Amino acid sequence: MTLSLHALTLHEGDPKAFFDAPFNAYPDSVGYVSPLKGDIMKMLDPAKNPLWLAGNPYRFWTVNRGGKPVGRIIAHMHRASNERWGWNRAQFGFFDCADDAEAGRMLLEAAERFAREQGAEELVGNFNLTAMQQCGVMTGGFGEAAYTDMIVGAPWLPGMLEAAGFAPYFPMTTFEVDLTKANVPVPPLDPARFEFAPIKQSTFPERMEEARLLLNDGFYDNPMFVPLTPDEFQFQAGELSTILDPRLSSVLKRDGEPVGVIIAIPDLNGFLKATRSRFGITTPWHFLRYRMNRKRAVLIFYSVARAAHSQGIMGAMIAHTLGRVKAAGYETVGGTWIADENPASLRQVEKLGGRSLHKLHLFRKGLK
Numbered sequence: 001m002t003l004s005l006h007a008l009t010l011h012e013g014d015p016k017a018f019f020d021a022p023f024n025a026y027p028d029s030v031g032y033v034s035p036l037k038g039d040i041m042k043m044l045d046p047a048k049n050p051l052w053l054a055g056n057p058y059r060f061w062t063v064n065r066g067g068k069p070v071g072r073i074i075a076h077m078h079r080a081s082n083e084r085w086g087w088n089r090a091q092f093g094f095f096d097c098a099d100d101a102e103a104g105r106m107l108l109e110a111a112e113r114f115a116r117e118q119g120a121e122e123l124v125g126n127f128n129l130t131a132m133q134q135c136g137v138m139t140g141g142f143g144e145a146a147y148t149d150m151i152v153g154a155p156w157l158p159g160m161l162e163a164a165g166f167a168p169y170f171p172m173t174t175f176e177v178d179l180t181k182a183n184v185p186v187p188p189l190d191p192a193r194f195e196f197a198p199i200k201q202s203t204f205p206e207r208m209e210e211a212r213l214l215l216n217d218g219f220y221d222n223p224m225f226v227p228l229t230p231d232e233f234q235f236q237a238g239e240l241s242t243i244l245d246p247r248l249s250s251v252l253k254r255d256g257e258p259v260g261v262i263i264a265i266p267d268l269n270g271f272l273k274a275t276r277s278r279f280g281i282t283t284p285w286h287f288l289r290y291r292m293n294r295k296r297a298v299l300i301f302y303s304v305a306r307a308a309h310s311q312g313i314m315g316a317m318i319a320h321t322l323g324r325v326k327a328a329g330y331e332t333v334g335g336t337w338i339a340d341e342n343p344a345s346l347r348q349v350e351k352l353g354g355r356s357l358h359k360l361h362l363f364r365k366g367l368k
Contacts, residue, residue, distance in 0.1 A: 007065070008063055008064065008065050008100075008102055008103055008106060009063070009064045009065075010061055010062075010063050010064075010106050010107075010110060011061060011062050011063070011064060011069075012059060012060070012061050012110075013059070013060065013061075014062055014069075015040070015041055015044045015045075017062040017064070017069040017072070018040065018044065018060055018062055018069070018072050018074075018094070019034070019037050019040045019041070019277075020068075020069050021062050021069040021070060021071055021072040021096055021097075022034060022072070022096040023276070024068045024069060024070050024098070025070050025071055025096055025097055025098040025154075026096070026098070026154055029143070030142075030152065030153075030154045031142075031143065031144075031145060031146060031152055032096070032152045032153075032154075033146065033152065033269045033272050033273050033277070034272065034276075034277040035272075035277060036272065036277050036278075036279075037277055037278050037279075038279070042235075043129050044060060044074075048235075049129070049235065050229065050231040050232045050235050051076065051078070051129060051232075053231075054079070054080070055079070056076055056077050056078055056079055057076065057077050057114075057118060058074060058075065058076035058077070059074070059075055059076075059110075059114050060072070060073065060074035060075070060094075061073055061074075061107060061110045061111075063097070063103045063106050063107055065098075065100070065103065070097065070098040070100060070103055071096060071097030071098060071100070071103045071104065071106075071107050072094055072095075072096055072097070072107070073092055073093070073094060073095045073096075073097075073107040073108070073110065073111050074092065074093050074094050074111075074129070075090055075091070075092045075093075075110070075111035075114040075115060075123070076090065076091055076092075076093070076129075077090055077091070077118055077120070078091060078127070078226070080226050081224065081226045084226055085224065087121075087122075088119070088120055088121040088122075089115075089120055089121065089122045089123065089124050089364075090111075090114065090115035090118055090120035090122075090123050090124075091123070091124055091125055091127040092108075092111040092123060092124070092125035092126065092127070093125055093126045093127045093128045093129055093135075094126065094128055094129075095107065095108075095111075095125060095126055095137070095153075095157065095161075096153065096154075096157075097154075097157065097160065099154065099156045101160065101163070104157075104160035104163075104164070105160070105163075105164060108160070108161070108164040108166075109164075111123060111125075112164075112365070112367070115367055116367055120367060121366065121367055121368055122364050122365060122366050122367055123166075123364065123365050123367060124362055124363070124364040125137070125362065125363060126151060126362075126363075128151065134149055134151060134336075135151070135172075135224075135337070135360075135362065136151050136172050136337060136360030136361060136362060137151070137153055137157055137158060137161065137168075137360060137361055137362070137363055138151060138152060138153040138155075138157070138158075138358055138359070138360055139158050139168065139171075139359045139360060139361050140358060140359030141174070141356070141357055141358035141359055142154075142155045144357050144358055145269075146174075146269065146334070146357075146358065147174075147176075147267045147269060147296060147298040147334030147336075148265065148267050148268045148269055148272075148298050148300075148334075149298060149300055149336050150174055150298075150334065150336055150337075150357075150358065151360060152358075158361075158363070161363045162363075164365070165365045166363040166364060166365045167363065167364060167365070168361035168362070168363050169361060169362055169363075169364060170223070170339065170341075170361060170362040171339070171340040171359065171360070171361050172337035172338065172339050172340065172359070172360040172361070173337065173338055173340060173346070173356050173357075173358070173359060173360070174334065174335060174336060174337050174338075174356075174357040174358040174360070175334070175335045175338070175349045175354040175355060175356055175357050176332055176333070176334050176335070176354060176355055176357045177322065177332065177333045177334075177335070177349070177352050177353060177354040177355075178331070178332055178353070178355075179322065179325065179326040179330060179331055179332060179333060180331050180332075181353065182322070182352055182353040182354075183353070184319050184322045184323050184326065184352060188316070189252075189313075189316050189320070193254055193255055194252060194253065194254050195252070195253045195256075196250040196251075196252055196253075196320065197250055197251045197252075197253055198246045198247070198249070198250045199211070199244060199246060199249040199250055199251065199263070200244065200246035201241050201244070201246075204240075204241045204244075207250075207251050208233070208234075208237055208238075208240075209230070210251045210258045210261065211233075211237075211251060211261040211263060212228055212230065212233040212237075213258070214251070214258055214259075214260065214261040214303045214304070214305055215228065215233075215261065215301060215303045216228060217303070217305045217306055218260075218303030218304050218305055218306060218309075219303055220306065221306075222342075223339065223341070237263075240263075240265065243265055243266060243268065244265060245265070245266055245297075245328065247324050247325070247327075247328045248264040248265065248266070248297055248321065248324065248325055248328070249262060249263045249264050249265070250262060250321070252304075252313070252317050254308070254313075258305070259304060259305050259307075259308040259313060260302070260303065260304040260305070260308065260313055260314070260317045261301075261302065261303055262299070262301075262302040262317055262318065262321050263299070263300040263301050263302070264297050264298065264299045264300065264321060264325065264333070265297065265298060265300060266294045266296070266297055266298075266330075267294070267296035267297060267298050267334065269296075270294075270296075274289075294330070295329070295330055295331045295332065296330065296331070296332050296333075296334065297325050297330045297332075297333045297334075298333065298334045298335070298336070299333060299334070299335045299336065300336060301336070302314070302317065302318060302321075304317070314348065315348055315351070318348060318352070319352070322352065334357065335349065335354070337360055
C-alpha cells in the first residue's frame with residue numbers, strides 16, 4: 001500500500017468528484033469500468049432519480065488526498081424495501097476506494113453516521129441504485145473481465161469492510177457462457193402457442209411495459225426484491241432502445257399473453273473503457289468501432305410469470321435466446337448475479353456449460 005503525504009479530507013455532495021474517484025483509486029489491473037458520466041449524474045440528481053423523488057433520504061461523499069478524490073460512497077434509505085421486508089435498514093452503494101485504510105474508514109464512518117441519524121438498525125451494501133438490482137461487493141474472481149452491469153471492485157475492499165465491523169453474507173455468482181464451445185440444445189416450444197416478440201425500437205414502449213410486469217411477477221418472491229414502478233423502470237431501462245440488438249431481447253407470449261421476458265444487450269464495457277465513460281469528439285468513432293466488432297453480450301435479467309413456473313419455459317427461453325445470440329455472431333455471454341441460494345438458476349447455467357466468473361457478497365453491520 002502506497003500512501004501520499006497529503007492529508008485526507010472528506011467532502012459531501014460533489015457529483016463530479018463522485019464520478020472521478022474510481023479513476024484515481026484503481027489501477028487498470030482492477031478492471032473497473034464506470035457507467036456513463038451522465039448516468040451517474042442522473043442517479044445523484046434529486047430532481048431526476050425516482051428513489052429521491054419518492055422521498056427516500058440520501059447523502060454521498062468523496063474522500064480526497066492531494067486535491068484528488070480517491071474514494072466514494074453513497075448512503076440512502078429505501079423505504080419501500082424496508083416496508084415490504086420488515087426491515088429497518090440503511091443501504092450503502094458505490095463504495096470504491098484506493099488501497100488506503102484511512103480513506104476507507106472515513107467513507108464507511110460517514111455512511112454509518114447517516115444510517116444512525118435515520119434510526120436504522122443495520123447498514124447493508126453495496127446497492128448501486130439501479131432498477132436491475134445491481135448489488136454486492138466483489139469477493140472473488142478478481143482480474144476476470146466483467147460485463148456491463150456487473151459490479152467490479154478491488155481485492156482490498158472486503159478487508160476494509162471487515163475492519164469496520166461489516167460481515168459478508170448472501171453470496172452471489174456471476175457467470176460466462178462461451179458460445180463457441182457450448183452446445184445449446186433448444187427445447188421445443190409449440191409454435192402454435194408460443195411466439196418470441198422481439199424488443200425493438202418500433203415496439204419498445206409496449207414490450208418494455210410487458211417486461212416490467214413480468215419482472216415484477218416472476219421476481220416477486222425473490223429475496224430483497226421490490227416491484228418496480230413505471231417511473232423506476234423507465235429511469236433505468238428507458239435508454240436501452242439506443243443500444244438494443246433486437247436479435248437478443250424478446251417477450252415470450254403463449255396464446256398471445258406474455259409469460260416470459262429476457263433482456264440481453266451487447267456488452268458496452270469495451271466502448272465505455274475506450275471513452276472513459278465520457279462523451280467527447282471521438283465518441284462517435286469509438287461507438288462505430290464498437291458496433292462493428294461486438295462479440296460479447298450480457299443477460300441483464302430474465303423472468304417467467306409465476307403462473308408459468310415449473311413448466312420448462314425458462315430453460316427453453318434461455319436456450320432459444322442463446323441460439324439467436326450465437327447466430328448473430330456473438331462469442332460469449334455474461335450473466336449478472338445469481339444468488340447461491342437459487343440452485344434452479346445455477347443449474348440452468350451449468351446445463352449451458354457456463355463458468356463462474358466472480359463471487360460477490362453483501363456486507364452488513366448492526367447498529368444497535
